[in-house]
Amino acid sequence: MNLALFDFDGTITTREMFPDFMRFAVSKRRLLVGSAFFAPMVLGYKLGIVSGSTIRRHLINFGFSGVHADRFEKIGKQFSDDVLPDALRPMALERIRWHKxxxxxxxxVSGALDVYLRHWCRTHxxxxxxxxxxxxxxxLTGRFRGAQCVGAEKSRRVRETCKLDDFPVVYAYGDTTEDFDLLSIAHKKYYRWQEVA
Known part of the structure; x- marks a missing residue:
């Protein structure tokens, strides 16, 4: 029995799902105000000046602060059921089936939110x-509970949850620099679906 670690956004899906979830879950009024307010930060992100974790932290605070947790749960389930199926990468689903x-x-192992990933993972x-x-x-307070699960936090949480020495081979799949730490703990590493040394 081996261990297979998969990033979600851009690895299992064809694109990053955070923008889709924000559009799906945040009210139109907040989106309109936020699109103007965050335009410089989004530009900085696209230019590589602002990190993904920084922009996510600010957008989460703006979009979800004060939202009822029950309502947020329903939105997450609906997003998992209605949006994620059309964004899945067939190659990734086949690889997951192969491992199973x-x-x-x-x-x-993802920086994405449990509110929708929990449902998707249960289904699969x-x-x-x-x-x-x-x-x-x-x-919702508008803050992350603990650290965002990106970068070194991914490998830290894996080590905390899984006894790596119990697995003869550890596989890891990722697609951005935020996945490098996850790939570093694997014997077999796949970056953008290409095996790397």
Missing amino acids: AQGDVVVV DVDLICSSLEVENGR
Whole structure:
């Protein structure tokens, strides 16, 4: 039995799903105000000046601060059911099926949010390590609960959750620099679906 670690956005899906989820989950009024307010930051992200984790932190705070947790849960389930199926990469689903047929433990390790990934992973019978949002008194605070599951946090959480020495071979699949730490703990590394040394 081996271990297979999959990034989600851009690896299992054909694109990053965070913008799609924001458009799906945030009210039109907030989106309109936010698109003007965050335009310079988005430009900085596209130019490589602003990190993905920084922009996500600010957008999460703006988009979800004060939202009822129950409503957020319903939105996450609906997004998982209605949007994710059309964004999945057939090659990734085939690889997940292959690992499961071998009896491997398959874990999605993602910076994306548990509010929708939890449902997707349950449907596909795979484990999950990811980011989640903080809730106080039944409402979202607009902050992440703990660190975002990106960069070195991915490999830290995997080590915390899985005893790597128990697996003869560890596979890891990723597509951005935020996945490099995850790939570094694997015996077999795949970056943008190409095996790398």
